Amino acid sequence: MALAHDLQVIADPARLRILSLIASHSPRPSSVTELVDRLGLSQSTVSHHLRTLVDAGLLVREQSGTWGLYRARGARLRELARLIAPGDLADPGDPIHG
Numbered sequence: 001m002a003l004a005h006d007l008q009v010i011a012d013p014a015r016l017r018i019l020s021l022i023a024s025h026s027p028r029p030s031s032v033t034e035l036v037d038r039l040g041l042s043q044s045t046v047s048h049h050l051r052t053l054v055d056a057g058l059l060v061r062e063q064s065g066t067w068g069l070y071r072a073r074g075a076r077l078r079e080l081a082r083l084i085a086p087g088d089l090a091d092p093g094d095p096i097h098g
Helices: 003-010 013-025 030-038 043-055 074-084
Strands: 061-062 067-072
Touching: 003 013, 003 030, 003 074, 013 043, 013 067, 030 043, 030 067, 043 061, 043 067, 043 074
Parallel strands: none
Antiparallel strands: 061 067
């Protein structure tokens, strides 16, 4: 894993918020429409950020009919958290750590 690249991806405040919202809904997937409503950003902006997070391997995209649904890749986020803060600093009740 390229830690510097992952940190660059989540350094964007909108992407970090998207990642946080999706992880907090885990294991239920989130739709673009749902995220647009929650964030107050345009659909194209949210879609761009989602694509970046998927390309970085932090989210996974699933197709459900005509809907694209997004889930956090819990194992990948746990690995990123471990690299950032070695040791057990994570809250075990947090959706990405459970």
